[in-house]
Amino acid sequence: MPCVQQDGYERMLTIARLTLVDAINNRLFLLALAAVIGLFMLAVFIGELAITETRQVQAVILASALRLFAVMLISLFVITSMVREFNDKGVEILLALPLPRYAYYFGKLSGYALSSLLLAVLVSVPLLFFAEVGAVALWCFSLCCELLLVIALSLLGLFTCTHIIPAYTGVLAFYLLARSLEAIQLLSTSPVLESNAWPQEFMYGMIAMIALVLPDLGRFTNSSWLAYEIQPAVLLPVLLQTLIYLCILVSAGLFDLYRKNL
């Protein structure tokens, strides 16, 4: 039995390694590098325009663009790579081996997580030109957490929808909603015209419920951390939220994978 467990663990590591190789072969990091250089040049150009607080302006604009780029890229990569594996019957071949489904899932998740870690480090490098090392490190760590959630969400989306377009649209919609929770809550709690009409009450309730169920990504990877003084304590809620929501996404993903008819 320990021998089988050892074997499963090794296969999990192999799947993770192969996933990372897949990311390299798909030129994920090359594309990221090109985008990083392009956005860095844009930040330099913006620096020429800003009259004051130039470094802050450059840092926040560059950070926002890089974060969005990293999220979209990793999500698209996870979904397309998994779809290809399903279409090539790679999943069926792997599961034909004495490999539990959870080992396959965690192997893939680890591989994607490793890719996202490298991606987060890569996109954080240009920020060092405009912000303090400590602030960039916090930002990078938070981005890793955000990407980890996006990966788990993409896997769940794909296991549920099985096609690229609905899975990717679902992930993007979820991400944008979770990211704009702050603005939505602010708007909903402060209407100039107070009304007790049922549509308004219903919307309050709906928004409150959405806020309970979604992770509050608005508190993640904030560009202002790079421009102004920031305490490492901001990472505590980020870390807690990541752990809790990762558990939800992983268990839901596993649930779907086990129930999948292969």
Add this chain to the structure above:
Amino acid sequence: MAYRTERPPRLVQFLLLGSFIAQLLFASQRPDYIARARELPAAPPVGIVRLATLAEPVTAAALLMLWLQAFDNPPGISIPFNALDYHNVIAWLDVILTLNPRFNYPLLSASRLYTEVPDTERKRLMLGFVYEKFFNDPNRYWPWLAHAVYVAKHRLHDHQLALSFARALRLNATAKTVPAWVSQMEILVYEDRGDWEAASRIIDGLLASGRIAPGSNEERFLLDKLTALRQQ
């Protein structure tokens, strides 16, 4: 293939349920987002907003206006307008109006909402903004300057200021779509001030301008008014 669905292990089911409950608990403990007046940031340049909204200035204006509104009456702040930096608010309103010059919302807010503050200086700042912007498109923005006349006259009791607004209305809001009473506001302010002669002159001018249809009720009203004023 021999594969079918498998029953998810109990651990996965418990993990899903447990983590979902943990999420509900965690989210319910999260501090609410509340817009605080002192946290209203400085307005960004219009170009940056255009860029951020992917060249959708009208959408940006609508969203920014709703967002700015969140700083007006945040729950738990009893006198919210007093805590607001009005120079900052004006800068935001200016950005929004530049993004969408056909948007009436910023000037409505400026003349009706932000002048509700019990602070003369802030009121004057907001009225000044409305007056300044009125000249960009008098035939569109006249309702907000007309309200500014009312605020200047009845709230600030500054007849001189009310007169300057009313005069701007009479001389600039001249489209046929603008109701006649708008150009007659100046008369009312003069009357209130007891300056009968000036009020008569304005009516004379209006009658001679050709903007009043001959034989109309409006002309009769103005003639009656003129007679009453001359008697006084």
